[in-house]
């Protein structure tokens with residue numbers, strides 16, 4: 455029996471050592487199992503944060519492991535794209551336990567070691583089993599050709615991919631992408647369309663300052679180039695069943711999954727409001743597309759919002775979440791929230807402060 459409380463306590467002690475922890479982990483892993491180095495990107499800076507977050511999530515959920523089994527299975531299937539094999543999992547486990555022991559100092563005991571080994575065994579077996587099962591029916595990644603690349607402004611590109619055959623995903627989910635310009639570095643992007651008969655996928659990418667993948671996708675790739683696409687991931691933003699009203703609140707490229715959800719809703723319409731915000735009108739990079747959707751569907755209300763508007767466009771002034779709440783569109787609705795990590799955090803707080811039940815607020819954890 456794993457003592458989850460003891461694990462959590464030990465984890466918070468170890469995590470208090472900050473960046474030292476992933477540094478030690480990867481040095482140990484690459485020294486003891488050099489063959490694992492090729493699984494990771496050349497630049498390990500972003501990878502370090504991910505390990506600490508992932509460990510924290512697993513540890514804090516170990517006492518309710520049943521609730522995270524679907525997530526772990528999805529992670530296992532997803533990790534096939536890194537070339538992770540069942541044989542690699544013990545190496546990672548050994549490096550992990552060595553790291554925990556190192557930072558626990560005198561607090562490390564045989565009982566804690568046994569708990570960690572058992573918890574890791576459970577997690578890695580769930581991931582590896584799901585990966586093995588997936589290998590029978592789906593590739594680790596798909597190769598997709600860029601068939602269109604439109605720069606909508608300096609920071610934003612709308613990219614159409616043709617993977618050759620259909621990749622299964624639900625509107626609201628995201629796909630991970632990798633370009634050969636940034637080998638082994640994968641990032642999540644949300645399709646802006648419901649699955650199409652021809653399998654093509656529209657993506658909206660905003661270049662983040664100093665970002666490895668987003669800047670390459672916005673500025674460097676061209677039609678004819680190929681990207682690797684990993685399996686679909688996430689359930690936070692997928693459509694909840696029901697017939698009640700739906701309110702979508704998006705910032706920047708967070709509108710992409712909302713557009714996919716609108717396309718899905720067209721098959722079984724519900725009263726829907728889409729509030730989409732940007733700092734200025736120039737940031738509303740697909741305004742015409744969304745206006746056309748709203749004119750085609752009488753059940754869809756579309757409200758573009760901006761923080762500042764020197765030229766008096768038709769957009770509302772204010773944040774999309776504040777406006778949606780002020781217009782009474784959130785109470786009694788399923789509310790979907792997507793945008794930059796800061797906006798989602800602020801939006802959730804504002805919705806909660808306005809009396810919207812937590813169960814009615816849907817979002818995808820960004821992992822940032």
Ligand SMILES: Cc1cc2nc3c(=O)[nH]c(=O)nc-3n(C[C@H](O)[C@H](O)[C@H](O)COP(=O)(O)OP(=O)(O)OC[C@H]3O[C@@H](n4cnc5c(N)ncnc54)[C@H](O)[C@@H]3O)c2cc1C
Pocket residue numbers: 500628641642643644645658659660661662663664665666667668669688707708710711794795818819820821822
């Ligand atoms: C589920 C999910 C869906 C996503 N869908 C989309 C999408 O449809 N379109 C899209 O453009 N992006 C989307 N993202 C964000 C995307 O995955 C990348 O995080 C983003 O493109 C930055 O990657 P990068 O490699 O360029 O930056 P990195 O090299 O990873 O980071 C560079 C710097 O930018 C910061 N940073 C990273 N991401 C962001 C961000 N989103 N906003 C502000 N600062 C950031 C980092 O902290 C770091 O300091 C999604 C993320 C998740 C988790």
